Each structure stands twice: as structure tokens, then as C-alpha cells.
Amino acid sequence: MRRYLPVGILAAIIIIIQLLTAVSGTSYYLTQLTMSAYYALVAVGLCLLMGYAGQISIGQAGFFAIGGYTAATITTQDLTPLLGRPFWGFLDRIGFLLSRPNPYGDDLVYLHPWISFLIAIAITLVVALAVGKPVLGLKGHYLAMATLGFGTIIYRIVLGTRLFGEADGISNVPGFQLFPGVSISGNMSDRVGNYYLAWTAVVVGMLILVNVIHSRVGRSLRALHGNEEAADAMGVNTARLKLNVFVVGALFASVAGIMLTHYNGGIGPSEASVSKSVRYVAIVAVGGMANVWGTLTMSVVLNFLSLRGVFGSYDDAVFGFVLIAIILFAPEGFLKASLFEDINRRVKTWLHGRSFTRRRTAAVNPLKSDTEKESAATRAEKPE
Numbered sequence: 118m119r120r121y122l123p124v125g126i127l128a129a130i131i132i133i134i135q136l137l138t139a140v141s142g143t144s145y146y147l148t149q150l151t152m153s154a155y156y157a158l159v160a161v162g163l164c165l166l167m168g169y170a171g172q173i174s175i176g177q178a179g180f181f182a183i184g185g186y187t188a189a190t191i192t193t194q195d196l197t198p199l200l201g202r203p204f205w206g207f208l209d210r211i212g213f214l215l216s217r218p219n220p221y222g223d224d225l226v227y228l229h230p231w232i233s234f235l236i237a238i239a240i241t242l243v244v245a246l247a248v249g250k251p252v253l254g255l256k257g258h259y260l261a262m263a264t265l266g267f268g269t270i271i272y273r274i275v276l277g278t279r280l281f282g283e284a285d286g287i288s289n290v291p292g293f294q295l296f297p298g299v300s301i302s303g304n305m306s307d308r309v310g311n312y313y314l315a316w317t318a319v320v321v322g323m324l325i326l327v328n329v330i331h332s333r334v335g336r337s338l339r340a341l342h343g344n345e346e347a348a349d350a351m352g353v354n355t356a357r358l359k360l361n362v363f364v365v366g367a368l369f370a371s372v373a374g375i376m377l378t379h380y381n382g383g384i385g386p387s388e389a390s391v392s393k394s395v396r397y398v399a400i401v402a403v404g405g406m407a408n409v410w411g412t413l414t415m416s417v418v419l420n421f422l423s424l425r426g427v428f429g430s431y432d433d434a435v436f437g438f439v440l441i442a443i444i445l446f447a448p449e450g451f452l453k454a455s456l457f458e459d460i461n462r463r464v465k466t467w468l469h470g471r472s473f474t475r476r477r478t479a480a481v482n483p484l485k486s487d488t489e490k491e492s493a494a495t496r497a498e499k500p501e
Contacts, residue, residue, distance in 0.1 A: 154315035162369025168407035171342035179271035182389030184371030187237035245367035286385030293379035399440035405450030
């Protein structure tokens with residue numbers, strides 16, 4: 118149960134932050150914290166791929182866009198002219214079709230967001246398998262270039278396709294009604310509810326990753342990261358393992374894209390840009406390649422500052438600088454997995470060194486030590 122302690126601490130921090138914003142009158146911070154949670158979901162999924170499987174991907178923004186654009190496209194299509202057909206009439210009767218007013222005041226009939234969610238996940242799964250099988254046979258910078266090419270293809274498709282709104286993206290995306298009375302949307306009245314929904318998704322994602330990392334699969338991933346040939350010789354199906362982890366990372370990104378699209382009420386081509394993928398890589402690098410908790414922490418901090426406009430127009434430049442700095446000065450990440458063990462070891466070494474120095478001084482100057490003891494005894498015996 119010790120492995121779940123950080124998850125419990127995370128849940129407590131989530132509640133404390135919401136209470137602090139309510140008491141201090143800064144509930145507007147919850148908007149950026151909600152968006153940061155969805156971006157963090159992408160980063161921790163990439164951390165599993167990069168930090169544990171040792172496979173770099175510069176195409177996570179592409180999977181984010183696949184989920185977001187699929188959900189946005191399906192839920193903004195007006196199906197009113199099709200209601201007279203038997204199939205669509207049947208979907209309407211069983212509750213798979215919803216209606217809402219469009220910007221012009223007319224009723225717009227669309228597929229339930231749960232249907233678009235399942236379709237988006239299915240498309241992401243197929244694309245991830247189709248891309249991952251040939252690409253994961255590559256290594257090093259060849260793998261990075263291949264995933265970069267995939268991300269660029271997705272970006273150009275959403276930027277140049279009329280169905281996806283081209284440079285304007287897709288707007289007027291309805292909220293995602295998860296259950297009656299519970300929905301993901303950007304309504305101000307649902308700000309607190311959406312905050313908890315987003316972070317619940319993160320907690321569930323972290324539970325999945327913690328279980329994977331501490332299982333037999335996690336040990337196989339660490340063996341794969343350490344030496345792929347040795348892991349293969351020991352009976353680990355490295356090709357299948359890499360593909361499975363690649364798919365898991367893609368699904369994490371797709372789910373985040375779907376939820377954030379419904380929360381924002383739209384999505385634009387910038388979410389599929391290469392700079393977004395580089396940003397996710399930078400976050401994993403600074404958080405620690407094999408430290409999902411460090412990645413989660415740095416993702417929330419950096420994305421929150423970015424969304425608050427702290428970096429201004431130098432937003433992408435800051436993330437690029439962070440990535441270069443980490444590669445040069447801290448290849449294992451600022452919050453690497455062994456950070457606390459290293460600190461503990463250095464403290465023990467320092468304390469041991471001080472103790473050893475005192476013992477050595479006493480051994481080198483025994484007469485001085487005896488003299489000091491006699492002087493102290495004499496002073497104690499003198500009457501006042």
C-alpha cells in the first residue's frame with residue numbers, strides 16, 4: 118500500500134488548493150489549474166514512454182489533436198436533416214442524440230459526447246498501432262525524426278482541412294455530459310466541479326501508471342531502458358512492450374485532448390504544433406526521465422505559469438531554453454527519481470565526514486585532549 122501514499126497526498130493537495138482559493142477569493146486560478154491538469158495527463162503518459170521504455174516521441178501533440186479534433190468535429194455536426202431516417206431516429210429514441218441551440222438560435226442535433234469519445238479513442242488506437250509498429254523499430258535520433266514527422270503531418274492536416282476549421286480551428290463545442298448533472302464545460306458556475314473532474318482524471322491516470330511501474334511490466338520496462346538487447350535475451354518481448362507503452366501514451370494524450378476541447382469549447386491547430394510536442398518533452402526532461410511525480414509537478418508548475426502569461430510572448434522560447442539547459446546540466450532531470458536518495462546519501466556522507474574528522478583530531482592530539490579534560494576537571498573542582 119506504500120506505493121499509493123503519493124496518490125493520497127496528491128488528492129489531499131488538490132482539495133487543499135481548492136479550499137485556499139475559495140478562502141482567499143482567488144477561484145479564478147482554478148481555470149488555469151484545470152487546464153494544467155489536462156496537459157499534465159499528456160506529460161505523464163509521455164514520461165512512461167521516455168523515462169521507463171527509453172523511447173522518445175515528438176508527436177504527442179498529434180495524438181492530443183486527434184482526440185480533440187475528432188470529438189469537436191463529431192459534436193458540432195448538425196444531424197437535424199437526418200432525423201427522418203430510421204437509423205438516426207433509432208439513435209434519437211435511445212438517447213444517443215442531443216440538441217442545443219446554435220449561435221443563431223436554431224436547434225442543433227448532435228451525437229452524444231460519449232459516442233464521440235469512444236470514436237476518438239478508437240481512431241487514436243488505430244493510428245497509434247499503425248504508426249508505432251514501423252516507427253518503434255528505429256532508435257535514437259531516427260525515432261525522434263519519425264515521430265516528429267508524424268506530428269508535422271497531423272499539424273498540416275488540421276491546419277489545411279476545411280472540415281477542421283483550418284487556421285481558425287473548431288469552436289462552439291458543447292460540454293461533455295459525463296453523467297446527469299455532471300459535465301465538462303467552461304461555464305463559470307461549474308468552475309469548481311470542472312476542477313475536480315480534471316484532477317480526478319489525473320489521479321486515475323497516476324494510479325494506472327503507479328500500478329504499471331511497480332508490476333512485472335514495470336520491471337520489464339526498466340530492463341528495456343537499461344539494455345534492449347539484454348532484455349530481449351532474457352525473454353522480454355521488447356517489440357510488443359514498446360508498442361504497448363507507445364499506445365498507452367497516445368491514449369493518455371487523446372483523452373486529455375478530448376476533455377480539454379470540451380472544457381474550452383473549441384480547439385485550434387496550435388494544439389497540434391511541433392512546439393507543443395517539444396514542450397511535453399521539455400517537461401518530462403525537467404521533471405525527471407523516470408519520475409512520473411516529478412513530471413507531474415513540473416508540468417503543473419510550468420503550464421500554470423504559461424497559462425497565466427508569465428512568460429509572455431517568449432513562451433515557446435522558455436520551454437526550449439529549459440530543454441537545452443536540462444540536457445546540458447542535468448541529463449537525468451531536475452527532479453530525477455533518485456533525487457531524495459542522493460540528498461540523503463550526501464547528508465549521511467557529510468555527517469560521517471564530520472564525525473570522522475573529530476575522531477581523527479582526537480587520535481592525532483591525544484595529549485591535548487587529555488589536557489583539556491584535566492583543565493575542565495580542575496575548573497569544576499575550584500570553589501566559587
